[in-house]
Amino acid sequence: MEDHKIDELLSESLRHSTDSAARLQAQVWDNIENALFKDDRETYSEGEGRIMSRTATHRRKRRGPGSYIAAAAAAIILVAACLTISTETGQAYVSKIRQMFEPEKKVVEHIEGSEEETDLQLHENESNAALESDYVIYVDEERYTATKSNGVQRIEAKIDGDYPDVYMEISQVKDRKPEEIAQELHAQLAAEYDDVTDVTEVTDPVKGYNFRALAGKEWDSEKIVYYIVSNELEGSFVIKQAYFLEASEGHGARMYEMLRQFQIVPPGEDAK
Amino acid sequence: MEPLNSAIEKQLIDQIQQGDKEAFKKLYDHYAEYALRVATAITKSSAFAADAVQETFIRVYRNIHAFERGKPFKPWFYRILINECNRFLEQKRKLIPVDFQWDQEPKLVQSDRVPIEQYEDLYEAIGKLQDLYRIPIILKYLNELTEKEIADLMDLNVNTVKSRLLKGRQLLKDELQERTAKEGTSCGRP
Numbered sequence: 001m002e003d004h005k006i007d008e009l010l011s012e013s014l015r016h017s018t019d020s021a022a023r024l025q026a027q028v029w030d031n032i033e034n035a036l037f038k039d040d041r042e043t044y045s046e047g048e049g050r051i052m053s054r055t056a057t058h059r060r061k062r063r064g065p066g067s068y069i070a071a072a073a074a075a076i077i078l079v080a081a082c083l084t085i086s087t088e089t090g091q092a093y094v095s096k097i098r099q100m101f102e103p104e105k106k107v108v109e110h111i112e113g114s115e116e117e118t119d120l121q122l123h124e125n126e127s128n129a130a131l132e133s134d135y136v137i138y139v140d141e142e143r144y145t146a147t148k149s150n151g152v153q154r155i156e157a158k159i160d161g162d163y164p165d166v167y168m169e170i171s172q173v174k175d176r177k178p179e180e181i182a183q184e185l186h187a188q189l190a191a192e193y194d195d196v197t198d199v200t201e202v203t204d205p206v207k208g209y210n211f212r213a214l215a216g217k218e219w220d221s222e223k224i225v226y227y228i229v230s231n232e233l234e235g236s237f238v239i240k241q242a243y244f245l246e247a248s249e250g251h252g253a254r255m256y257e258m259l260r261q262f263q264i265v266p267p268g269e270d271a272k
Numbered sequence: 273m274e275p276l277n278s279a280i281e282k283q284l285i286d287q288i289q290q291g292d293k294e295a296f297k298k299l300y301d302h303y304a305e306y307a308l309r310v311a312t313a314i315t316k317s318s319a320f321a322a323d324a325v326q327e328t329f330i331r332v333y334r335n336i337h338a339f340e341r342g343k344p345f346k347p348w349f350y351r352i353l354i355n356e357c358n359r360f361l362e363q364k365r366k367l368i369p370v371d372f373q374w375d376q377e378p379k380l381v382q383s384d385r386v387p388i389e390q391y392e393d394l395y396e397a398i399g400k401l402q403d404l405y406r407i408p409i410i411l412k413y414l415n416e417l418t419e420k421e422i423a424d425l426m427d428l429n430v431n432t433v434k435s436r437l438l439k440g441r442q443l444l445k446d447e448l449q450e451r452t453a454k455e456g457t458s459c460g461r462p
């Protein structure tokens with residue numbers, strides 16, 4: 001092979017093979033902007049391949065153990081993240097998804113040794129991404145707010161006072177398998193935390209891969225839990241839960257129960 | 273990537289040193305795409321690449337006061353990027369099984385598939401090179417850094433860089449020819 005030919009082939013090969021990363025430019029800037037210009041929070045978001053968020057851990061005021069048990073019944077919203085919803089077709093699809101799921105239901109949550117029956121209520125959310133699976137999840141609207149930004153669904157606890165963040169994030173990676181993502185995220189957590197469990201396959205609350213990291217043994221030590229689930233196409237859902245040690249039996253249990261309601265709706269499923 | 277006029281680049285750096293976020297964004301817009309490409313080729317993962325580039329720009333912003341005026345920015349920037357990539361590679365070597373798969377670029381639908389297959393074969397072959405050949409190859413052919421710039425940022429003699437590029441390129445040619453020969457043999461079987 002002639003030298004100029006290999007030179008040309010090298011340049012073209014490297015460019016072609018790194019096109020997907022080049023498309024992450026806007027997303028990386030968002031993360032940099034968050035890290036440098038907004039508080040001391042570093043946020044990493046998901047798109048083509050990524051992934052996790054991290055928040056600085058601070059010593060917080062202690063909260064009474066009973067305060068994590070709420071008395072009121074919760075309204076539960078259904079979040080349907082759909083990919084073609086901004087179009088007329090998308091709107092019709094949302095309607096079909098809504099028909100597929102109960103507008104209201106009750107679940108029994110086991111919170112700190114007690115059973116709580118919670119009312120569930122249907123709600124929907126929109127997404128503009130394409131060629132991915134849709135999903136639904138029931139959210140305890142009384143205790144959590146559900147928002148969506150840059151393809152990431154964030155379900156965040158409504159907490160008064162100075163406590164570590166409590167949230168669950170759901171994002172979709174359309175072209176990478178759960179095994180691969182689990183290995184990669186596990187490596188990242190292991191680089192950051194001393195106490196990280198092995199990647200294991202689970203069937204509850206979802207069928208997929210699970211591992212968690214713990215930042216310490218203080219009441220407010222950060223706890224990160226990941227579930228990586230197939231999107232039933234060629235990609236994966238990345239589900240991240242973040243809370244703190246003392247909230248494990250409260251918010252941890254509630255988020256676990258919410259995740260049990262997670263259901264994937266692959267494209268075309270609505271037509272069945 | 274069009275070269276940034278050196279006077280404009282210096283002005284941007286001055287502005288960043290004064291805390292000008294807009295100037296930092298302009299610098300980011302200019303360098304980010306190729307930084308992401310280079311980091312992906314080095315770390316073999318777009319996710320790690322995004323992290324490495326993110327950390328690189330954060331370090332640039334936080335340490336821009338230490339950047340010496342009058343020196344070229346590009347080698348300084350890529351030195352930080354390569355260090356960040358190496359950090360991620362080190363983590364990956366410790367924590368990820370040896371058979372960790374590269375990110376797979378979606379297959380292109382194209383009537384003439386031969387060039388695409390060649391790109392993929394070659395990219396895979398680049399990934400198998402030792403770092404001492406691989407990183408100069410990536411910097412030269414992806415990012416069009418000069419041999420002098422590569423030498424500066426890797427703390428090497430220019431002749432060493434030339435020699436490594438030559439050797440790396442020869443290894444790649446050999447690998448491609450070997451693959452072609454194997455394919456020819458397998459096609460010729462009954």
